[in-house]
Amino acid sequence: MSQNQPPKTHAGAHQLRIIAGQWRSRRLPILALEGLRPTPDRVRETLFNWLQFSVREARCLDLFAGSGALGLEALSRGAAEVVLVEKHPKAALTLQNNVNTLKTSQAYVLNQDAISYLEQDTNPFDIIFLDPPFHQAWLPKILDLIEQKQLLKPNGYIYLEYERELVLDLNHWHLAMHRELNAGQVRCVLAHRIEY
Known part of the structure; x- marks a missing residue:
């Protein structure tokens, strides 16, 4: 997740560690951007266990x-394909550099706004990860578009990270809670699409 803000100027080692799989324990550089909150290792490990x-x-x-x-x-x-949509130009460039470092042709980095991406014609997904900026009312708009354009496959999963005080009625988007956890002020929810 990122917001359109200039990079912080303080120095320091800003890295992302891949937890498991073919790139297990691989560390990649990330930008120190205001509002950029990489999902913590503990939460990612739990999510991918789910x-x-x-x-x-x-x-x-x-x-x-x-x-x-x-x-x-x-x-x-082992995912077959991942589309990574990031609006901030420098964050998108760093992401593309990391994809190049991993030498994978299965990741597609798009320096684009989330709404404009969803409004394009695209094939549906098995899994969608949503970790938008907090306190900006992104999730209802995004979930509306995903539902309208049927971007989640039958029995597909959506992972949501959002502020704990936000109340979402998942049924409104034909989603059902699969798993959840709270990490500090962040609520982490894995939901699946309800067939109807």
Whole structure:
């Protein structure tokens, strides 16, 4: 996740660690951007334990990709394809450089706004990762578009990270809770599409 803000000027080692799969323990550089919150290792490990039987050969969308923590982890664990959408130009460039470093042709980095990407014609996904900027009312708009354009396959999964005080009625988007956890002020939810 990132916001359109200039990079911080302080120095320091900013890295993303891939937890498991073909790039296990690989460390990649990430930008120190205001508002960029890579999903913590502990949360990612829990999420991918939940998804362990669904990631392999999945087509995934990492919207608000930021550091690419979720999308690259999915690819490392056997996803067939990952589309990484990131609006911030420098974050998108760093993400593309990391994809090049990993020498994978299965990741597609798009320096684009989330809404404009979803409004394009695209094939549906098996798994969608949503970690938008907090306190900006992104999720209802994004979930509306995903539902309207049928971008989640039958029995597909959506992972959501959002502020704990936000209340979402998942049924409104034909989603059902699969798993959830709270990490500090962040609520992490894995939901699946309800067939109707």
